[in-house]
Amino acid sequence: MGECDFKVTIVGLGLIGASYGLALKKLSYKNVSGLDISSEILIKAEERGIITKGYLSAKEALKDSDLVIIALYPNETINFIKNNLNNFKSGVIITDTAGLKEEIVTKINSILPKDLEFIGGHPMAGREGKGIDMASGEIFKGASYILTPVKENSEENVELLSNLAYSMGCIKVIKIDPATHDNMIGYTSQLPHILAITLINSNECDSIDSFVGGGFKDLTRIAINNSSLWSELLIHNKHNLINSIDNFQKEVENIKRALINGDENFIKERFEEANIKRKGIQ
């Protein structure tokens, strides 16, 4: 069976799930079901060709599915699998897309029967906003895709997901253990979200519009996001995140102390160090 003949089911047709559907459509997958709690969303998804068929019933949607892509919040992801252990087809590959991995991978593997396989995934793809109306098959282009295989996973199925990510346009697939993922993502993704919303929220001025330049806009772009999802992600990764916040706060305090002391050299050195480090990031 070629992979395009796989029966795929996407669970949750939000921004990521619906974008997955559009990407699979471009790759000529012929059998992509969608499962959602909203019939309105399902109709929209069918009309736009994001999925070939929509389901409100998990049992029906999962019945013949070879590959299940769960695009839900972390808690929902765990609960969905827990509640549907008997609905998956034997031999299925299940993956998710949540930006949090250790808790999800551990909890799911502790309850999963041997004939079902779960491989944690995190496409580093996204965009402002949320929901099916913001979906685009292009979001994977140029992105990194993280997979967090563990001892329960087979090399063959990990490679299958890796190849799928590349074929959707991802430029890099990283395989890393779930705990390292959460530690890195706390710093590279969650901390920036906190900084973006805090910069906006710490404004004490009336009207800043006229004084806002490209830098301020760049720093606050990701403040437009899915607040329910992000607050859940942050809470679940708090141990890593609090550490990243502490490191950040210490650095800001160093700058503040240098300002108080008029230590222009220290500040200049920090700018220079950042300049070099930022240029090193592709």
Added chain:
Amino acid sequence: MGECDFKVTIVGLGLIGASYGLALKKLSYKNVSGLDISSEILIKAEERGIITKGYLSAKEALKDSDLVIIALYPNETINFIKNNLNNFKSGVIITDTAGLKEEIVTKINSILPKDLEFIGGHPMAGREGKGIDMASGEIFKGASYILTPVKENSEENVELLSNLAYSMGCIKVIKIDPATHDNMIGYTSQLPHILAITLINSNECDSIDSFVGGGFKDLTRIAINNSSLWSELLIHNKHNLINSIDNFQKEVENIKRALINGDENFIKERFEEANIKRKGIQ
């Protein structure tokens, strides 16, 4: 005399000064001199048509000049005017481009003879990097231009600079007192620079490249900048800036406390507030 026949002198052919030259060229200004300490830069500027003539001597460059645009660092701006009080033509309009206004405007006006006029200016235009090679006449397009007129200024000359900014492509000219400028800019421009460099510098991981997404890149783009200029700007505006840093740190502490307490609702509310505020910014 039409304004395009004005003799203009640009002092300092870095990113902003040279960009000014290119913008004036597009507006058909026929007589734009450049003053710089580097003959190499002057030759480059002449060759590229950024200026019509280059000077190493301030006395010669300023002699017949109707409009002098100083594109130097804050300290240099003050010193340049102080050292050349006798070289300006009577009736000249002098403006600057530094992202700091109160100290500059006050110090310059305290030493300026009545027949010379200084109007503080701050084009909210810039780009990554620095120097003549990064210059572009396009940087003013869509930008705000701040003027900080004081009682010593004539309405007519402020209008002249305002019209010039609009003709270069700025979409908004804001006239505001120098102290308010420095307070606003501390929050909307200087604080974001501190956050950008601190995010980069607070990294304790070895290799983050694979985990870096669009958000991290957006937040750190302005970490590539002119470190000498920015450290000087920050030190001079430290009273406003320390206040902005304190507000920011308090907000981050609130988030951190909510993480420790598992208060997901608080975090969600902060995200929602930021979401709304950010959408309100054009």
